[in-house]
Amino acid sequence: MSLAPWLDACPIVAILRGIRPEEAEAVGAALLAEGLNVIEVPLNSPRPFESIRRLAAAFGDRALIGAGTVTTEEEIAGVVRAGGRLMVTPHADPALVLAARARGLIACPGFLSPAEAFALLGAGADALKLFPAEMASPSVVRALLAVLPKGTAILPVGGMSAQTIPAWKAAGAAGFGVGSALYRPGDSAEAVAARARALREAVGFA
Template sequence: MNKLNYPRFTIIMRGYTYDEADAILQAMKGYEHLFAVEMTLNTNHALQHINKLNARYGERILIGAGTVRTLDDAKAAVDAGAKFLLGPHIFSEEMLDFAKEQGIIAVPAAMTPSEINDMFNKGADIVKVFPAAVVTPRFFSDVQAPFGELPLMAVGGVSANNAQEYFDKGASYLGFGSNLFKKEDLISKNIDRLEASLQTISSLI
């Protein structure tokens, strides 16, 4: 997959049940071009969830794996059908090479200019700046002043309230965690209210 086709927003599904994840993907109808979804591998039955969700929605929704930390994690995620890999830290060269061989988007995380530079030099498609709230939105413009324009994703503390600031400062992509949806909407699997939360974010484009 070409990173140019990667959606601007990523929904991070950590600790969600299959039914909760399924409700989110139902709510995404009409927003598929704007949102990718990742099931974190430290979620119970994550690989099974990725496999089942891909079987049902994979033709229209980009579904991947998050919290990918090792080459074994990457291989298991791809075997389950993940179309991209996100990590909470830098990826090893073996992980990046594997992603390239499989045609999978690789999104390692970094928090310093040196780490960002290293990951792109070793083949990362997108670098996830994590936790973004710690470095603040200004980091994205500051780090690109010497490096030039880079495909950077802000993750960690990103919300509807500050998302526009990250875009204004040069982030290309945003990842949203548990603060994207109201807890009661997830528990009740309220498709309409989940969709309303997606609409709020999509209006930033």
């Protein structure tokens, strides 16, 4: 299992921070209808494992569903029990990458420095989340890709929107984690769909 085919289909990771389980399926359906098929539920959302379970049950055959803000091995186990297949962390912890891979999850850990990037790749990370991207720039991505192993996928997260994504894409970013520019707690499925459409156009997948 790899993240690459999902990013090839559409390089946007939908971050549904704050979503409630009763909203998850309607929002998930809206995202898939617009071609966004990687969905992350941060674990600091209300009852996140239930949202992951509902999304995985409804869309797991055609979407990559997983958890963000993962910080412990116990949480990794919870993701697996809920049917998730993706682990995203906010920080650089090779031990969590190893634990996720051992359980068959795709691992996309957070990093901010070259040292962290190399350590995470050494542990088997499938892709790297550049976070918070507001502390970096597209030129940082370009410089990192010059020294990281060929084919390394960097996904900036933080400040991603239809307006900012094109510069990061031009620098070589393989994907983009989008949170508040796509979904805010209480948003309707229709509002999410409209934003998803604009984001897809921004990355050239209209």
